[in-house]
Amino acid sequence: MPEGEKLVNYYSCSYWHNRLPRQGWLYLSVNYLCFYSFLLGKETRVIVRWRDVTLLDCTNALIFPDSIRVSTRDHEHYFSMLLRKKETYELMEQLANMAMKQLINDEEFSEDKDLLTKVSKKVPKKPSFLKRDLDARAHSDMYRSKFRLPLREKLDGSTSCSLWAPYKKAYVSGTLYISLNYICFDSKIANLVSVVCPLRTVQSVERVDSVKGNLIVKNALFICTSHVNSSNTFLFIDVGDRDFVINKLSEMLGKSIPTKNALPDNMVLGSARLGSRSNSVTDDKCDDMSLSSLSVGSISDNNGSSFSETLEAETTTVPLRSLYIGFEDDMDEGDCEKRKEALWDRHWSEYGRGVTMYRTVETLRLVLEGLPDTVRREVWLIFSGAINEQATNPGYYEQAVIAGLKRGGPANDEIERDLHRSLPEHPAFQSERGISALRRVLCAYAWRNPAIGYCQAMNIVASVLLVYCNEEESFWLLAALSERLLPDYYNTRVVGALVDQGVLEDLILDHMPGLHTKLSDLGIISLISLSWFLTLFLSVMPFEAAVHVVDCFFYDGARVVFMVALAILDVNKEALENCDDEGEAMMVLADYLGCINTPKCRYGKRKSSVCEDKQAESSELRTMVNIIDIIEAAYRGFGFITNVAIERLRVKHRLRVVQTLEDTVMRNTLRTVGPDCILSEEDLKELVIYVRGEQILGGEDKEVRQRNNSGNPLTQEGYALGYETFRQLFLAVSPWGQGDRSESLVTSIFNMLDVDGTHVLSFRSVAWLYGVLCSGDFARKLRLFYYLHLAFPPSLEDVDKPLKNEENAAEVEEEAAVEAEEYFDYLDEDYGKGKVDLDISDDQDAETSGTSPKKEYCDDFTGLATIHSRDYRLFEQRFLPTMTQEQFINMWRTVYSFFAMETNQEIFTSLSRVGTLLLQIGEVGRRVKEIASRSNSESARLPGEQSSENVFQLEEMRGALEECLGSGNCTTEESEQALQSTEESPDSENTSAVPCDTGKNGKMLHNVIKNDTGEEKDKNTEECEQNASVDESDCGSSEHRHASMSQPSSQEWSISFEQFLANVANEEKLVDFFERPVKLAQEVQKLRKRHAVCTSVSGSVASTPS
Incomplete structure (x- = not known):
């Protein structure tokens, strides 16, 4: 087990293996279920992660009597002969439910330390x-x-x-x-x-x-x-x-x-x-x-007073219904409302009013008969518990509205699209006043709960709440609905609604088995349950009929939705069993729901949004159904269903739904990420399983991902890696994760991939990286290695941490990549010459006010944000600038660290040969550029003697190259290339085609070249400075001035990527190292074993040694 795993409890039991019971001990921890038995010299081990469990139930079959069944994707485990079976099952159910909620909400289990300080009496001693x-x-x-x-x-x-x-x-x-x-x-x-x-x-x-x-x-x-x-x-x-x-x-x-x-x-x-x-x-x-x-004290009823007196003063603190009370006057309906109000006044005088009232069966009877409009808001707030949160958080809603409207984002855009589709038949939402109130409530809740943000169907529920409650009350009712009464309903994957869909299916199977068979064959259970549950029947029933369902829902909880659904199906049982296809069955239910009404319904003409024309015709032929009768039938026929039983069924189906969503997300990830990397499907699958497993275990990475809100855990964006997870994976799997510089290399690669500065890597970028590192593509690895040490050089210190903020990141990247910044022109690149013409304005004010080349480079070219802005494969197509001597020595140190434990001397001979050769190539290039620079400066002062001086400088270049060639350390081919470049580029313009750097002179240069080199450089530098001070009229044209501003000092040491690649390719030992492929799937499996994770995909194993 992992070091931080904590044991909850253990029980004696028997495990059925190969139809034989094996007596042993069952261990239950926070993340694992384990069994161990050692009987007659045979050892049996079982390890199951709770997040891999798909079914947990009690069975009493003939083969496995009185057992607890634990099912995963690949195995079924049976545990029997438990002394405390009920306690064991409840604990297993609780731990499995916690694991599923971790998968949904990405929340880590934490102990309640308050229990340590609580004073208790007569509490039985617990095992832990x-x-x-x-x-x-x-x-x-x-x-x-x-x-x-x-x-x-x-x-x-x-x-x-x-x-x-x-x-x-x-x-x-x-x-x-x-x-x-x-x-x-x-x-x-x-x-x-x-x-x-x-x-x-x-x-x-x-x-x-x-x-x-x-x-x-x-x-x-x-x-x-x-x-x-x-x-x-x-x-x-x-x-x-x-x-x-x-x-x-x-x-x-x-x-x-x-x-x-x-x-x-x-x-x-x-x-x-x-x-x-x-x-x-x-x-x-x-x-x-x-x-x-x-006795209960008398309480005056101020709620029945008219809101018209405060309408002008407080337009946002009254229900929208009161603003349009003139449109709703009806004499008969007014008498009915008054009778209901009188009943509630009598009830409150006898049982009390408010949160502290005596809640009895008489209260439920009044709710079932229908709430008067003046009482509805108070009943909703009290029995939903929203009034408690409103009372303890004064001023919270106003702050949420301001923050929610200012935030913007995708949630606010979706809200704007759905505002005018929210209860359009009500006059309150035919004006800007009602639309604005709905916008404020939805935006405020999107800010309060960013994990949910906004989900379709929330606008319909919120609009009904606003009709009877003011904005703040509607906000807290919506919070109670989304967070407590219908948990996990309103998110991107509607997990809660899918779970309750399975609960409804089980209830239909238990109480109407014949109808269940028919509905399963037609496949309409999933079609009806989502629309019914997400909107609490508001989208399928007439408005005021559905409000009666909402009344009972706030009073009695989620069981009301299931009871009403079962009552509707029971009434239409015979018609549904005679349907031939799903379309006919949906029409039967739509016709019935369209005929539901109240005795005095203001908006009785509103029908279901499905097939309105057909419903209008059928309503003339069928008798209207009273919603009160349906609710009474639901309580009379299915009142035995309790909220406790619903929650128990939710736990059962939550296991299946979450596992199904996990499998779907994994398949989608493999399908979308696969084309962008060169990993096989097996490698990608193992990588996804490892990353998701580390996310569940928590730690520092989880805090970073939650702080940066890196996406819903049940979406592809949820497969994100923090620094610690990436570090462990890199050191264990990557061929570059060895040596004394491995820690610094991990940090550099992490910073390179962290293009957004969030300290979290997307799975797509990590998959691309391991596709490069684990493949046998020699050139691609060297290009990545070269670019890494050019733009993100590993620190010479022991270990770095990821860049802490964008400011520090910009500073580090700017300093590391300053040698390359002059060689990129992201607007117009010439890949043939590798040459950039930086257009620097003559206007100094424009230069200071605009974006500098350094700023542009640091923003656009120091990370994968630009190189891989459209496609990761652009990395191989980009021109890479030359490397200074200091950067080269840093890179070569990293290469040496890869072979720190190597005993074969041939490898070190190859390293020494390549390193020396590259140093000498850089030195030759420096001398050539130095001679060319001196030639350019002299030709600028004396244009008439340009031809003779060029011939003289050319002879000096040839002498330097022949001297290097004679030493035996420079190849003939490279010398000929250098000579050819100098012959073709004697003038100043063509000489600039030779790659050079703008960075600082490497401090280690004096350790590898002659002492007089520094003196020559100082002399030439002085000459260049004198040339830069010459008057514009002497320079000849603005082009020379631009060249002098944009071109770096040309006497510095440098090598190109092509030179680095060609020299490494000549050494067989180095080529073998960089070409060596890595079997990623096997390495990740080994890493998972070391972390005490099972070898199978599902994470379950039951083994008995032979």
Whole structure:
């Protein structure tokens, strides 16, 4: 196992191998499932990564009785004879679910260190701290889901107690839950009564020993909450370990910081807190407390007041419905609304109002009958939990709107395209006021959650929210919907909707098996589920009919969507079973959904967006269906489906969906990256598996990728490498990853590929690199090696790190590549001569105000951003400038480091021969350019003597070349080429065709050439400076002035890439090293083995030695 892997728990069990049970131990860690057995001299090992699991369930087959089945892409593993099977399965399910969420969100598991400081009583001892952490996570998830609390809320503890219910004058037995910001109660009988009490509303907590007019109560606790106009009180008796609970509540209240009221003044909810309050926990005993005083306080209903009074002053803090109330007046409908409002007023007076109300079955009955428009916003906010996040984050929405509108980007562009397609039949979205409000809400949420940004169907949901709620409330409702109620629904791959599609399919199979067979044959389950679930039926039902579904959804959670879907399919079961094709089945469902309506629907003429003409004809023939009847049928026929069961099925299908998406992304990556590199499909596949595996393990790379937001992990851009991952891969696989300069070479190559300066490499660039390094193309490797030491030379220090920022990167690149900058003209290159004519303006002001050649080169030519701006293959077509002596010595040091452990002396002889020869070639070139430069300067002063001086300088050049040739260290061919170039270029213009450099003179030059060379150079430099000071009239033309400004000093040492390639090609030992191919797939597999990763593609192995 990797060094950082942590064991969660282990269990004794039997593993079925070759239909024989092998007794051993099952080890469960954060990332792996392992089994080990040593029985009768035979050893059995199983290693399965949780991210490779595709199915996890309990089986009771004849061959594998009472077993847990773990399936991967290639294997099925059965574990039986578990002493604590339920506990083992739940832990395995939790770990597998965590792995799938890591694949979806690219989040790393981290321990909750707060558990170490928590004070607990009567907590059973756990095998490990990590097991306690996972148990606490599971309990907190259940706690947040049950009471619709924010995602950051963590359950601190729970205890049994009884709650006094003033509406029925009786005690209700249940469980008291305490967290940092909330006190909650839930009855033992499901849905009988529950309470959510935010600590921000708590005024006091008191001990109670007796109640007036009643028997003595034991371990009682009295909590008083404060509201704007009234208060609610709660009495708990038989509280387990009351003193410990009192101390806990005192600690929580001390940490709870009251915030300003974030709710609008014209809307007073029960959860609105006073501007200032004092939390207190008193030990005083209340001996004379009357049960009659524990009734729910009366709360005035300010929400029913008309918003027309504040319309002109606050146009953005009221629902859009209120702005068009004149268009919606209807006498009969008004009477119906008033009757509903009266029922809710009576309910609130009896059960309380706001977040702290008693939530009973009577509340559900009122919701099922339909919410009046004036109450809908309050019910949505309370039962979805959005009101808690709004109350604890005042001013957040305004900041999100400003930041979201300023940010721009693809998400904002998609929002603009969909604005006018959002509920167009409603008058609120036929004007700029409604469109602008929708734009602000969507842009604000795209800024809040960049991982989601914007997804189609969010505009439809948000537009309905804006009809009944103001902008800020709609924003928090959308956040609750996307992050808690329908997790992973609204992203680029709609993972959550695909998971729930599988859940619906399982529910149809369990309750309507005949219909499931028919729908599976027609293949329409996937077609109907996405449109139904993503928009909560808003896109397939008439507007106000679908709003009733939304009412129940916010109250009862995700199970409502499945129950309504099953009820619709059950009603149309007979018609669907008689359909011959998917088109006919879709028409049956579309006709039925188009006929759904409410008794008094304002927008009853709106039909489904599918086949509107057909629906209009069928609606005349069929009786309208009341949405209330459908919802009642859903609760009556499928009310046994719970949110806990839905979540359990989601875990099961999340495994399959995420693995399917992973396989799809891998295939797409292989298909798109393959043509750009020369790696085989097998090599690319192994590379993808390794990179994805390192991403899951986390570390420094994950923090860098998350900080730079390098893409969705379930897309091709998600296969990105940080520095540490690239370093490990390069040192283990690359033939250049050896020697004492390997670390510096890794940094240089990383900086070369990191063209955007994000410290993250795309998989495409890494695949291209290893295609070059692992192939047998000798010239291509040398070209890359030469360019690397020219533009990104490895440091002479021990180890470099990647460039930290763009400013430092520009400085390093500018200094390293200054020798080459004058030889590039990215506007018009002459590849035949390798010559660049830099057009430098005579206007000094324009030169300083414009972009300098140095800046242009550093921006465009020091990385793959330019060389590979369109195609990686352009790298081989670019002209490479000459290299200075300092750069050459640095490059040759790197070559020597490759053979540091070599014992064959012939290799070192070859290295010495090539290095010496290249040094002498550079020296000859320096002398030739020096003589040519002196000839040019003299001809410029005395034009009349140009011909005789050229002949004299030519003789000097021949003498220098013959002297070098006589030493035996320079080849005849190279000497002839140099002589030919000097004969053809005696004048100043042609001489400039010889490649030369603008960089600094290498400091190591004096170690390899004669001492008088420096004196000659100084003398010639002085002459050049004198020439540069000559008046313009003496120079003759502006062309000479441009040449003097653009051409570097011509007496410096340099070699070209062609010279480097030709000399290395003459040595067989060096050619063998650079031509040696690398079997990338095998090397990566070895690396994965060293990291304790399985040898198979799926990552699973079960082996028994023979």
